[in-house]
Amino acid sequence: MSASSRSLRALLPSRDDYRGLRRSWRGDIAAGITVGIVALPLALAFGVSSGVGAEAGLITAIVAGIVAAVFGGSNVQVSGPTGAMVVVLAPIVVVHGVEAVVVVSILAGCIVLAAGALRLGRTVSYIPWPVIEGFTVGIGVIIFLQQVPAAVGVASTGHSTNALVAAVQSVRDADWPAALLPVAAVVAVALIMVLLGRVSGRLPASFIAIVVVTLATTVFALPLSTIGELPRSLPAPSLPLFTMETTLSLIGPAFAVAALAAIESLLSARVAASMADTGPVNADRELVGQGLASVASGFFGGMPATGAIARTAVNVRSGARTRVSAVVHSLALLAVVYAAATVVATIPLAALSGVLMVTAARMMSPRLIALVLRSTKSDAAVFIITAVITVSFDLIIAVGIGIVVAAFFALRALSEASGVRREELPGPAMPGDERIGLFRIDGSLFFGAAERLLDRISGQQGIEVVILRLSQLQLIDATGARTLTELVTTLEQRGVTVLIKGIRSEHMQVLERLGTVDSLRHPNHLFAELHPAIEHARSHVARSAVGN
Known part of the structure; x- marks a missing residue:
């Protein structure tokens, strides 16, 4: 077999992907169902928060989750909509409309796919740790701020594309004291998640919190905005209308989405590999799988997908050892679409905001922040600069500037050591x-x-x-x-x-x-x-x- 043929086969699925399945299939199925329960409120919340709707978030978790599981380079990675992607997509929806997300998903998927085919998967290792942490903290802040409008019962339309400005405008425009009701729902979800998390890390705290608040809303007929009607089946795949004008206007956002998808997916896969002995990660194949996942998601009306660190971590801790667990996670969500769409439609939007606020807060780990700030002055400066630019301007620009600043300090140290x-x-x-x-x-x-x-x-x-x-x-x-x-x-x-x-x-x-x-x-x-x-x-x- 020629070197080029071996290189191509390394990017494609093989029987080795399911080695050991005979021993692990029970654990894989159990882990997949667990992750599916955890992923349901997150998929709905990320879809709503990005502006494309709960349906798109659910479609992405199902379609992209299966495609990435089969074609990706990690045996335990769980893919779908993520908070970081919401941060990028929300301004795109505001500027270009909801229809643009499907086009961006396909364009970005093709870019990530090309990056994998060109063997660019190892480039993520060049991103310094302070940049990654600053990027993560900045995303956490933005996700939290993006939930403020729903938390106070205000539509986010007409507000600034900057999350901080939009949050301030929402609080100002809220109908007080009527806004205290959705705020109470957010607080209730947060308290349930935090308390259950302290009881046991294995409990699907977000799912339980959503169920409790939804039941309370239904029983007491509380006037809270809900998700609304969802389709009871997956839509038929279709190709969106690509015009030269549309493509040119969206190519910039598509590259930003592609960069984010590549970075987050590879980081998530690397974290998963460090948590348990689940086999090596093929970084190039991971990009191919994530690229195909975003393309497939776009065909079904979904949004761009990435590897999800939180869901992947739950997958590994629940005993997953092969790709079957991620496939089962998607099938569990598909069962929700066909069997429980009516029930899901009654979930209050404020409850989803509460889930995302807690998720965002957990991304801002005080221990890790203190660790970075205590390391060196240059690393602390890189961390702060990356986080501030992420919140204030743009997350991809923040990563680029963070890398440049880190490179400057590294070169200065190298020069001084010479x-x-x-x-x-x-x-x-x-x-x-x-x-x-x-x-x-x-x-x-x-x-x-x-x-x-x-x-x-x-x-x-x-x-x-x-x-x-x-x-x-x-x-x-x-x-x-x-x-x-x-x-x-x-x-x-x-x-x-x-x-x-x-x-x-x-x-x-x-x-x-x-x-x-x-x-x-x-x-x-x-x-x-x-x-x-x-x-x-x-x-x-x-x-x-x-x-x-």
Whole structure:
């Protein structure tokens, strides 16, 4: 089998995906049903909160959940609508309308699918931890703020696309004291979830809270807005109308959604792999599976999907070991559509807001926040910048800026760790040694540190021979090699002989290509050991003294 064929097969489902199913099928089915119960209120809530409706959230959990389970790269990942996706989709709905979400779902799915086919799955490992935590906290704040309108019984239409501004406007426009009723429903859901969570982490607290508040609303005929009528079957798949104008206007949002879907799915899969021995994660295949899931969801009128960290964690803790559990989770939700759509329609919107508010609060872990803030000043700054930009502007821009800021601090630290120091010549001192400069270059010689090297060495006076020790140099880039060439050329033009000792084999090619070796006065001025270089320098100084 050719390498290309093996590469393609690695991205496709295989029988190995279900290895061990004979031993784990009971646990997988039980875990799938458990996750389905947990996922039901979340799917409904995320659909409502994004502006596309509870139906779309449920469709996404069903269709995308099955497709991602079969084609994805994780054995226990559970996919569907998530809070982070809501943060991106809500402004798209406001600006472009509900119909645009289907188009964005298909476009973003194709982008994620292409990223997987191009083997870009490992790129998520380059995102620093403070950026991820800042991003997560920012999303948690936005999700919480997005629930304020429903929590006070105010329609979010006509308000700002900024979650903080919209939350303030909703509180201002609420019909007080009538708004205290939905607020009470939110508080009741939150209290039930928190108390049940303390009793046992295995209880489906959100589901129980929704049931209790819905029953109370029905029994006492409370005037609370509800989800409303839901379809009793899945809609037939259809292709939305793609026009050039629509596609061009939505390509930017689609790339933002695709970036988010890729990042969140890969992070979720990585977290799942760390929780239990459920097999390796194929990052590229995970992107292929998530891309196909969003495309399929769009065909059925759903929204873009990602791997859901909370539901995946519940899946693993409930004993899931194969993909069957995620498939069962979707089938359980499908059974709700066909058997309980009428009951689900009576759920108060305020109750769903309560579920999401608690979910958002749990995303903002005080322990992790304190851990980041206590780590280093630079990491704390990256975390705060990412979180603030996520809440204030845009979540994808926040990740990009967070990575740039983290890279700046990393390069500064790398530059500070790099250095040039003048050393004493080893052995007994000899006449003329003061005219020999032995310089050791440590760490990295790259664009962030190269200029300092040039100034440090070229500024030396009263030296006839310079020996550059490069054996401790760990990294050199094109800028560093070019700066080294300029240094040698400058010194030679001033009449200072330059000797280079200990070029590492992995650095030789770039130094040869950028002229460092050729800039030496003589090919013999390149040494593998220090002692011959010092002997050569002393003989050169001695000849110079005789000549004078």
